[in-house]
Amino acid sequence: MFDLMRLFAQVVEEQSFTVVARKLEISQPAVSNQMRALEEKLGVKLIYRKGKGFALTQEGEIFYRHTKHMLDAWSDLIQEIGNSERVMSGKIHIGASHIPGEYLLPTYLASFRVLYPDITFKLTIGDSLEIAEKVLAHEVDFAVVGAVFDTEKLTSEYWLKDELALLVAKDHPLSSEHNTNLHTLQAYPMVLRETGSGHRRAFEEALVKRGLDFNNFNVVLEVGSTEGVKNSVRSGLGYSFLSRHAIVHGEKLGLVELTVDDFKIERSFYLLTRRNKSLSGIAEECYRYLSNQKPDQITV
Structure with missing residues (x-):
């Protein structure tokens, strides 16, 4: 029944x-x-x-x-x-946006599994909005995303900070410069993440504060993943802003980082759950483990 x-x-x-x-x-x-x-x-x-x-x-x-x-x-x-009974076995299904899913969670899940070797994981990666919908639909236990979703049915807990840095290819006309500005960038092709990503939302909000939007730039490509953006920049399609978590040792990947005058893009990652709904014992343990890490030091 x-x-x-x-x-x-x-x-x-x-x-x-x-x-x-x-x-x-x-x-x-x-x-x-x-x-x-x-x-x-x-x-x-x-x-x-x-x-x-x-x-x-x-x-x-x-x-x-x-x-x-x-x-x-x-x-x-x-x-x-x-x-x-503290029966710590079974599968935990976690949703994640691209940066935490591809660059952060694998390390922490490996450490967690050392503590509980009988636990297995399923990791579903998508843009922040897509993953939030999966949390709401009970398709994942909880998620880590790059945007806040505090609603009647969802609640977000701050996890760690992120910063987006400007990257160009080694042979880009600006690659020999140490810094540039938004006005100069408007003359060159830009590569963007797709609509719905926390990455794009943070970039857009930073531009609005400067009285700009994407219509002021020469956007030549929108990509559905961070690796896709990185490879597009490396191949010379255009410059882009990428999470520092995704560009460790970027100089070895055919990329050059530039600073932008009076322009900084910061955002945060959040642990996302259904409001007023309990997690299973193993999912709750994993959630608390991640929550206690708070790895706020960004290294490049």
Whole structure:
């Protein structure tokens, strides 16, 4: 019965049989059949068709409310049992934006696994907005992202700082300069991260403070990953601003860093969880471990 209740709650929250079927990797008719089976067990109608979608009956609203209470209580019970026994095994699914996912988390997860060798991980990487949506949809246990998402259903905890530095290729016309300025940069091709990334949002906010936006620059390429930006800069497509965490020993990679007069791009990374929702015992332990690291020293 609990499985049917979980499925019902997912259908109500997603407002789509198709979306739930895709996430569970089953067919849409299978979801519909399960909903009918639940209604037959209860002897009442829970949902009815409304236009292209559906709505809850009065009985459906009552059942959903109690279902949420019961599922939350069950989750709390399992966590307390797990915490009391300290069974530190299983898989933790973490979401991350590109910089923490590619350059920071692997080291910390390796250290954490030394403490708990029976734990395994799944790491899903995407832009900050995409990963926040996965936290909200319960597709990951928690996440590390480059933007704040403090909402009714999500909460962010500061983890560490980051700074974006200007990089050009070794043969770029500006490579022999120690510093430049925003006006000069407007004459040269620029490479950007894609919309939705915390990286791009931080860059955009810094430009706004100077009365500028991306329309003032010659953007020739938008890329979906930090490595893609780095390789594009190295190949001569244009300059870009990159996280210092991603450019350690950058001079060995065919890149040159320049300072920009009166312009600094700083941002932070945050641990992201669902508000007022408990993590499993192992996920909570991993979250606390990362939270306690606070590695705020940036080295280049």
